[in-house]
Amino acid sequence: MTDNYKTIEHQLRKYSFEFLKVSPEPLNMLETLNKNNPQMIQDAQKPNLLAGAIVYIYLKRNNLNGRGGITAKSVGEYFDVKGSAITQKAFDVEFWLEGRAKHLRTDEPYEFIDKDRFEVNELYWEFIESPEADDVKKSIKALKGIVKKDADYFDPYITLHEYHLMDRDFKNAIKIMEEGFKRAIDLIDNNGRFPDELPWGFIENRHIIRMIFNYGMFIWANEDKDIALNIFMELLKSNHNDNIGARYSIVAILEGFGSQEEYEEQFESKNGMGLDGMALEEWFYKAAQKHKNVIGWWLNLED
Structure with missing residues (x-):
């Protein structure tokens, strides 16, 4: 067994002992992953991220995550990685845990089309075209108000990130991007499965795609x-x-x-x-x- 495998195994045993009543399921997942894609374990630059992703998948499968349960953020804090990184890595890990065939099947494609968010979209564009958009402080307040009206409409998150950077509020600039990405992933998630089809052709989906893409650019620039x-x-x-x-x-x-x-x-x-x-x-x-x-x-x- 590789050093990475042993490191992850140790971390899973420790977490399971402390929080999961010594459940063997996370270790079983590690064995399955090693069987289906040993290269993922061998090449892992952050074994702790892989361990955290396995734990998060276990929590989701047993309905122990989310509100009232153990969040991705708390798992990330335990394994010293970002909660948003845990959420994204879980997609990749679950792909291999369940086997490529399940995710690549053509008979049951998972297509996501968001609901119409016309009213909040109108509010957002009215703000963008208003004189208020030239004032950083007023813009931050206005965009936060739009987010409160519909926390799953994501264009305001992206723009808020930009205004926070203008205001040199780097802490909140990072926070709003991570919040937007996590909510976007939670919105489209289907038991750990990213949509097979998230078509841009449906205008309803575009704010989601922009959020995920902008988060990708953000963490790329930050060396992830x-x-x-x-x-x-x-x-x-x-x-x-x-x-x-x-x-x-x-x-x-x-x-x-x-x-x-x-x-x-x-x-x-x-x-x-x-x-x-x-x-x-x-x-x-x-x-x-x-x-x-x-x-x-x-x-x-x-x-």
Whole structure:
């Protein structure tokens, strides 16, 4: 057994002894994961994150998580990782715990389409177009009010993050992004399963996709590249048309760029009108050839 396996096993035994009445289920999950994808354990840069994800899956399966139970945040604090990282890693781990066949089955695709949030969407855009949007303090107050009206409408979270950065309130800038991402994942979650289809074509879904994508950019810039890569892969798998541009971010991470901003800088158009689309496409298809083990399945869709 690898050192990582032993480390995770020890952490699971310790947590189980302290909180789960010595339940063997987390250890059984570790054995299953080692059988189905030993490479995930061997290559884990943060074994404690993998242990935390296994614990969180156990809690979800036994209805011990969420309100009134043990939250992802508290699990993260125990294993010294972010609660949002636990939530995202759980998707990846559960994929292998249950076997690829279950998640890749074609007879029962899981499609998510959000409900119409017309009223709060109107409030948000009225704010964006108002003079109030030029005042940082007033904007933060207004956006918090919109979030209170509907905490599962996510465009205000993204904009609040930007205003908090303008206000140099970095603590709340981080907090609002993590809260938005967690709520977005909880909204679309189906027993630990990310949607097979989260179509951009339904306007109702776009605020969710933007929230998840922006969180991916945020943690990428903060050096959690593995989790960012998983997030972008989930978005691409659930929307092959890739209107949000996850494929570019995937290849940019694999090419070693440190952030979305860093890789986009090389494609800024000379006229200052956004990115040079032709140069971006040329770079993408050339670079993607080096990473077919990760992105090849998507390239084959175009053939």
